[in-house]
């Protein structure tokens with residue numbers, strides 16, 4: 041998937057666009073073959089049929105060694121082919137009042153080991169008649185079914201036979217079933233939206249990853265059990281003349297051409313009444329689907345424009361033709377993750393695919409380009425070649441999260457966005473990976489069994505650390521060698537499955553075929569130190585002696601690492617570096633400590649390591665070298681590359697938290713900012729100041745900090761005021777546009793009156809004339825937020841009224857900004873709205889709660905709210921959701937008192953029986969973070985307060 045924070049997912053095998061409440065044309069799409077085969081057989085609608093449920097067993101004792109109590113399938117049967125017919129009902133069933141779908145499925149499988157037991161995944165499906173088993177070869181007879189039942193916990197349909205299936209014979213299992221078309225955003229699900237005041241059921245979206253295909257039809261639901269799928273959908277035929285909720289009584293049956301051999305989690309079928317825009321590039325049909333109003337407004341055009349070039353980029357990068365004849369991408373009104381890489385039918389949140397110059401910021405646009413690149417990268421890496429099991433998810437997601445920057449940079453070369461991986465991924469994941477509750481990238485296959493264990497892997501470590509270490513690998517191998525290994529890997533394993541070491545092997549072959557300047561070890565040996573142990577090192581360079589040492593970097597130096605590492609927390613570290621502004625020959629740090637004579641620096645010479653932050657580690661120096669670096673920043677900061685200016689700030693602040701350097705040293709790295717105009721260092725500084733805000737916005741330090749930051753940001757604010765001709769002109773540069781937002785956000789946050797007046801003035805102009813919004817799309821989030829924070833109920837109600845009629849792009853900005861109000865009663869009411877689906881889409885609930893918690897006034901309200909509603913949230917939003925860890929981390933990140941720690945522990949205890957699902961690890965991370973925050977505040981408040989007071993004294 042795309043990231044859920046940004047999670048992405050994948051598989052579109054089939055897409056039927058079918059008419060719903062007020063019905064329009066029906067279009068059937070085959071994902072995999074170019075010619076789709078719509079038979080257009082009219083069939084009359086029938087009822088779902090009565091249900092005869094097989095018995096359902098009670099939860100199994102965890103100690104059971106029965107095959108059906110194991111989460112992994114036995115290795116006895118291998119599917120080859122599915123025939124699947126599905127029929128979603130767009131009106132509720134008369135008796136049960138449920139929205140349902142009915143299905144018929146047969147699967148041809150081969151017996152590879154004799155057995156008298158068939159286990160096939162099935163979740164929340166009811167069987168309407170007894171399953172039947174036949175032999176595909178008429179000369180062989182199939183055993184009879186003795187009995188069958190549903191094993192609820194492990195999600196199986198279990199079939200016991202009266203005799204053994206014979207090795208190497210093919211059998212066919214046929215089932216008729218019914219399932220609920222729920223609005224739970226998982227599997228085959230229902231989605232409702234309104235257009236022109238008419239409620240529409242854009243029914244039957246689809247989200248299978250990781251383990252929800254089994255909610256749609258019985259299947260061998262493991263990524264290595266690839267098969268070919270023949271799929272037929274029955275759906276209502278709409279006529280444009282028809283309005284209102286009537287569906288008419290005509291049905292259409294659409295049969296798709298067989299898919300390529302593929303994993304179940306990458307399947308997709310969708311029924312909706314959407315429109316599309318299309319193009320054909322080198323024989324590949326590209327279509328962008330969205331609700332009619334969005335397509336009519338031209339919002340699919342940017343995605344259509346960028347998809348072709350990005351596909352061509354990846355064909356070249358992988359040296360492999362796009363494996364399918366078409367590439368469909370669809371924007372869904374309800375979607376949990378950011379996007380999902382279904383093969384040939386990629387699904388997105390509306391805001392991740394639709395662009396509208398009138399509403400979208402440049403950040404929205406960049407997100408679209410990067411998510412498209414991420415998902416298209418999966419078409420090969422992930423879909424064509426698939427990791428055998430979910431424990432290697434990090435390689436799939438880390439890879440796509442790395443090359444998304446390359447693909448997007450190719451589509452938008454003027455943006456200069458490739459380096460942003462340092463802020464978005466490397467710095468971001470450092471924060472998590474510096475905790476003792478982190479985990480290695482790679483997990484053991486046997487440790488990842490249950491669906492929630494799989495879901496839990498969709499985290500920052502898999503995505504961002506995966507991306508960071510692959511970027512480092514590509515850098516020290518050189519991109520050419522990296523591509524060479526990648527290409528032979530994809531070629532060897534096309535339509536098959538792999539483990540991560542298969543990629544290392546191919547990269548090693550590429551290395552062996554190229555005269556590379558020596559690596560200190562094999563690719564596998566180097567990479568294992570990054571993949572098989574959690575965390576990362578801080579490399580310390582003593583420029584007096586030239587000694588270079590490494591140590592496991594822990595945010596809390598007193599925390600205890602209880603997990604034993606096979607490498608004793610030592611890494612094989614590639615070091616690119618410069619001396620006094622001139623790049624030097626890279627070195628490797630293999631041992632705990634080594635001496636590099638070249639790194640001695642005397643006089644005015646200084647050393648700067650981890651150039652452009654291609655390495656996944658932090659760097660510390662002796663005090664004298666730090667002083668020289670600070671001096672360089674303050675006198676002529678451009679001698680230090682811009683990415684490393686961002687690095688110096690981020691490393692210093694984090695090493696200060698880890699008590700490796702002093703907090704005053706960290707604060708000193710911000711002194712030069714009044715002269716800095718580049719985005720990356722400012723962004724790095726504001727990210728780190730966020731922590732100071734979280735720790736101090738309830739304390740006396742706050743005032744001094746505000747005064748200091750205001751002093752630092754005013755020159756930037758004035759610079760942009762001049763550059764934009766007093767806020768009237770657009771800036772050309774993409775990163776400049778970002779930094780302009782930083783300038784306004786921080787100036788307003790620190791209470792700079794000119795800034796607040798500006799925001800209030802713009803917002804008031806809009807309130808006076810709602811039809812004409814005068815605020816530039818890039819500035820809307822921050823201007824709305826500041827105007828609402830400065831205002832009261834009137835501003836808030838106006839924003840809410842706009843929100844209820846806004847398109848998805850605009851709605852996201854308002855949704856964020858409404859969390860900025862300082863009125864507790866408005867925040868409390870807003871919290872209630874988050875759990876009211878008529879007011880807010882389920883997909884947006886958790887992120888809105890986190891926005892409210894970010895507000896110092898909302899913090900305590902949110903925590904009370906979460907604790908009071910945990911059971912409800914967990915049950916209602918837990919199903920298809922990947923965002924529990926974001927929710928828990930988000931709501932607790934300000935925690936820094938004994939009392940909050942106690943409450944957090946109590947919360948963990950009180951809900952032990954319900955659990956925390958994919959947020960389990962986040963609870964422990966939050967406890968660890970709270971303890972470390974408490975210590976930090978105790979040790980630093982005085983120093984920090986004094987430092988700010990000194991820094992704002994007039995000279």
Ligand SMILES: *[C@@H]1O[C@H](CO)[C@@H](O)[C@H](O)[C@H]1NC(C)=O
Nearest residue numbers: 091093138140166218219220
């Ligand atoms: C499946 O059967 C259960 C138990 O009888 C029932 O509660 C549920 O509503 C059924 N689901 C569907 C979609 O018919």
Ligand SMILES: *[C@@H]1O[C@H](CO)[C@@H](O)[C@H](O)[C@H]1NC(C)=O
Nearest residue numbers: 121122123148270296297298
């Ligand atoms: C799948 O569909 C193809 C073409 O429509 C057909 O030739 C093939 O027999 C089908 N496979 C099975 C197992 O029914």
Ligand SMILES: *[C@@H]1O[C@H](CO)[C@@H](O)[C@H](O)[C@H]1NC(C)=O
Nearest residue numbers: 317318319320321324325326
């Ligand atoms: C776009 O779709 C229309 C309708 O299906 C088709 O007639 C047209 O040829 C397509 N255009 C391209 C460039 O693929």
Ligand SMILES: *[C@@H]1O[C@H](CO)[C@@H](O)[C@H](O)[C@H]1NC(C)=O
Nearest residue numbers: 340341342343344345395397
């Ligand atoms: C898409 O490309 C066309 C042709 O190059 C261009 O005119 C149009 O402005 C582009 N649209 C967007 C939204 O980028």
Ligand SMILES: [Zn+2]
Nearest residue numbers: 041042048440
């Ligand atoms: Zn992905």
